[in-house]
Amino acid sequence: xxxxxxxxxxxxxxxxxxxxxxxxxxxxxxxxxxxxxxxxxxxxxxxxxxxxxxxxxxxxxxxxxxxxxxxxxxxxxxxxxxxxxxxxxxxxxxxxxxxxxxxxxxxxxxxxxxxxxxxxxxxxxxxxxxxxxxxxxxxxxxxxxxxxxxxxxxxx
Numbered sequence: 001x002x003x004x005x006x007x008x009x010x011x012x013x014x015x016x017x018x019x020x021x022x023x024x025x026x027x028x029x030x031x032x033x034x035x036x037x038x039x040x041x042x043x044x045x046x047x048x049x050x051x052x053x054x055x056x057x058x059x060x061x062x063x064x065x066x067x068x069x070x071x072x073x074x075x076x077x078x079x080x081x082x083x084x085x086x087x088x089x090x091x092x093x094x095x096x097x098x099x100x101x102x103x104x105x106x107x108x109x110x111x112x113x114x115x116x117x118x119x120x121x122x123x124x125x126x127x128x129x130x131x132x133x134x135x136x137x138x139x140x141x142x143x144x145x146x147x148x149x150x151x152x153x154x155x156x
């Protein structure tokens with residue numbers, strides 16, 4: 001029976017997180033992904049899989065590996081459709097961190113968090129559609145992958 005999930009995730013080119021908050025967000029996304037995900041790349045074998053997620057020449061690269069780390073295939077996506085979402089998401093994450101760190105009123109923190117969740121959902125839907133026919137992922141997997149895609153664009 002095929003094992004359609006990720007067991008390893010690497011971000012080889014990710015910049016260092018700009019803050020402890022961003023580092024925790026990135027670490028949590030990876031932990032959540034490894035705890036439960038659906039990752040079914042077309043034509044890549046039975047699984048489970050490793051994933052090296054990176055940006056090369058302005059494109060998003062899903063470098064899919066087998067359980068031992070041997071390359072299976074690469075999926076390359078244009079980043080253009082994600083740019084606005086990444087920019088807005090990183091801005092909201094920064095505002096959320098500032099609000100939490102500086103003790104903003106709970107209503108403000110919740111409003112920022114709602115906006116962040118909305119962007120996250122929109123980005124997950126876009127990622128699912130851009131991967132269609134290449135990699136099947138469920139909604140939660142797409143959300144967590146988007147967190148990591150955004151992490152590849154964080155400024156120190």
